[in-house]
């Protein structure tokens with residue numbers, strides 16, 4: 001199987017060297033911004049660790065199949081439990097106990113710790129004890145936005161892989177060839193998400209699915225045609241869905257910002273859009289209160305039409 005990340009050639013070189021020498025470290029830290037591929041790299045390393053073949057990962061042995069299906073019994077993940085902000089000491093205690101059990105089907109056990117920086121110092125110190133005398137057949141993968149958020153004593157016992165966002169051209173190439181997104185659309189997504197592939201893919205999914213975003217365009221067109229009543233009709237399906245209404249507001253903000261930018265040379269027209277944008281900015285915070293959503297849409301339609309008529 002080929003290395004799964006776009007760019008990040010240095011990391012690829014080090015991992016290839018580790019595989020070639022068959023000397024997997026006991027602990028690695030993967031650090032990087034959201035969407036840079038931390039989880040993807042962690043899953044790849046875990047598969048390298050459990051694959052029983054000579055040139056891992058082979059992607060065809062049983063261990064690789066189980067790893068791909070995220071059901072390998074020797075790959076365990078730890079992350080903050082639901083509704084909790086931190087990985088608890090209890091979770092690390094449990095991890096510590098299992099780490100000394102022998103693996104089920106693979107040669108090694110792998111522990112992937114998501115959001116490792118959410119361990120408080122006491123939990124990190126507990127983990128440190130395992131890292132100081134690691135069981136021979138274990139790989140710990142700590143995922144974090146920045147290794148600097150972990151205790152130095154932990155970092156010093158790990159190999160640190162720092163992920164960087166690839167160049168615009170590399171990202172574009174990836175989205176068009178590997179994800180089959182048309183070039184224009186891919187370029188627009190990357191621009192909106194500062195060249196972050198993960199975020200661009202999430203946005204694409206979100207835009208594809210979101211009724212709120214689609215309604216924002218219809219609503220805006222109706223206001224442009226001076227028909228606030230038909231604008232209101234479009235929003236009826238959103239009136240019971242606060243989440244989609246938030247997406248509506250987000251999209252509307254983007255529509256208006258784009259309009260303001262594009263009409264900078266026509267001050268009168270730009271002013272209309274600026275007024276519409278001001279109205280949206282005034283009303284959006286009410287979405288975080290108990291405002292009746294139908295009232296939100298009515299007020300927005302009336303204020304945006306007013307801006308248009310002035």
Ligand SMILES: [Zn+2]
Pocket residue numbers: 050051052053056057058059060061062063064
């Ligand atoms: Zn394999």
